[in-house]
Amino acid sequence: xxxxxxxxxxxxxxxxxGVSLFFTSCISIISPGEVGLMWRPYSxxxxxxxxxxxxxxxxxxxxxxxxxxxxxxxxxxVEVLTRDDLTITVSAxxxxxxxxxxxxxxxxxxxxxxxxxxxxxxFRTAIRNILSAYNMVSISKETPNVSxxxxxxxxxxxKDKHVEIDDVIIDDVEYSPSILKAIESKLTKQQExxxxxxxxxxxxxxxxxxxxTADGKSKAVLIEAEAQAKAQRMISExxxxxxxxxxxxxxPNNKLIFVPxxxxxxxxIVNTDGK
Numbered sequence: 001x002x003x004x005x006x007x008x009x010x011x012x013x014x015x016x017x018g019v020s021l022f023f024t025s026c027i028s029i030i031s032p033g034e035v036g037l038m039w040r041p042y043s044x045x046x047x048x049x050x051x052x053x054x055x056x057x058x059x060x061x062x063x064x065x066x067x068x069x070x071x072x073x074x075x076x077x078v079e080v081l082t083r084d085d086l087t088i089t090v091s092a093x094x095x096x097x098x099x100x101x102x103x104x105x106x107x108x109x110x111x112x113x114x115x116x117x118x119x120x121x122x123f124r125t126a127i128r129n130i131l132s133a134y135n136m137v138s139i140s141k142e143t144p145n146v147s148x149x150x151x152x153x154x155x156x157x158x159k160d161k162h163v164e165i166d167d168v169i170i171d172d173v174e175y176s177p178s179i180l181k182a183i184e185s186k187l188t189k190q191q192e193x194x195x196x197x198x199x200x201x202x203x204x205x206x207x208x209x210x211x212x213t214a215d216g217k218s219k220a221v222l223i224e225a226e227a228q229a230k231a232q233r234m235i236s237e238x239x240x241x242x243x244x245x246x247x248x249x250x251x252p253n254n255k256l257i258f259v260p261x262x263x264x265x266x267x268x269i270v271n272t273d274g275k
Contacts (some may be wrong), residue, residue, distance in 0.1 A: 028056045028064040035103055048104045065107055071099045071166055074115055078124050080131040088136060089174040092150070094123050095166040102162040110161065118161050119154075126153040128218045136175075143170045 030036045036051035036199060040062045075093045096119060098106050110117055130149045134142060151168040156164070210247055 017165055026058050026060050026062075028058070028066065029054055030054060030064070030066060031128055033070040033203045034066050034068050035100060036067070037103060037107055039063045039065060046104065046107065050100070050103055065112065067098055067103050067106070067112060069098055069103075071095050072095050072115075074119065074120070074123075075171070076125045078126065080128050081138070082131065082136045083133055086136045087176065088131075089138070090127055090131060090170065091172040091174070092123075092147075093169045093171055094119070094154070095169075096163055099162050099164055106162040111265075114161070114163060119158065119163065122154055122157045123150075126150045126157070129153070139173055146170055 028036065030051055030053045031255060032053050034053060036056060038047040038051060038056075038058065039045070040047070042061060046065075051064065058064065073093050073095050075091065077091050080088055080090050087148065096115070098114070106114060127150060129148055130153065131139060134146065139146065147168045147170050151165055154165055
């Protein structure tokens with residue numbers, strides 16, 4: 001009985017494994033939102049025409065450089081010395097991507113780590129330079145202007161670096177404990193001043209109301225006194241001797257005897273009952 005050798009089967013298995021590895025190493029998948037550049041070191045070098053988003057096959061001694069052309073956000077945390085010599089920590093984000101039709105130039109001049117090499121240093125520098133022109137208390141209110149100025153500065157610095165900027169966003173501003181305490185103290189004083197102003201205004205209004213009330217009462221008393229004086233003058237002026245004589249004669253309740261010659265031209269009045 002002959003023994004069957006296992007070496008041919010082992011050789012076939014290794015051959016198949018080598019072929020599989022060979023073909024596997026020659027495939028790259030370029031997903032949507034990505035572009036690739038073919039690198040042929042032994043022939044044409046780096047291709048200028050970007051590869052399409054699909055499965056790319058190539059010889060094992062070649063390679064494919066893949067770039068994402070989707071918008072990407074990068075965040076930085078930077079310490080800044082403000083115009084009034086106070087230190088704050090600013091968190092800012094930049095949204096950026098490569099220019100798709102300039103991928104070849106980007107790879108030749110900078111490479112796939114373009115953010116770390118070029119964008120990041122310029123971004124951090126722009127944050128410091130722009131914010132150093134502002135006082136600490138005004139930064140929170142001026143955030144939109146600060147973001148716009150940083151974006152404009154970066155656009156000028158990265159003009160020929162084959163990337164495009166969508167936006168710059170100031171996420172957060174952190175203050176040291178001492179600064180926070182000073183701000184809190186200042187706000188407390190401002191609130192106290194506002195409260196004092198409010199109370200003073202209330203007191204002024206109350207005083208005005210009291211003054212108006214007092215003036216009204218004084219005017220009312222004066223008017224009443226003037227009316228009484230006027231009435232007394234009118235009565236005094238109307239009490240002539242003839243008027244008094246007439247009223248005495250018109251009194252139906254008295255039984256009187258009138259004597260023509262009396263004091264001040266008035267008749268002498270004598271009661272009939274002898275009293």
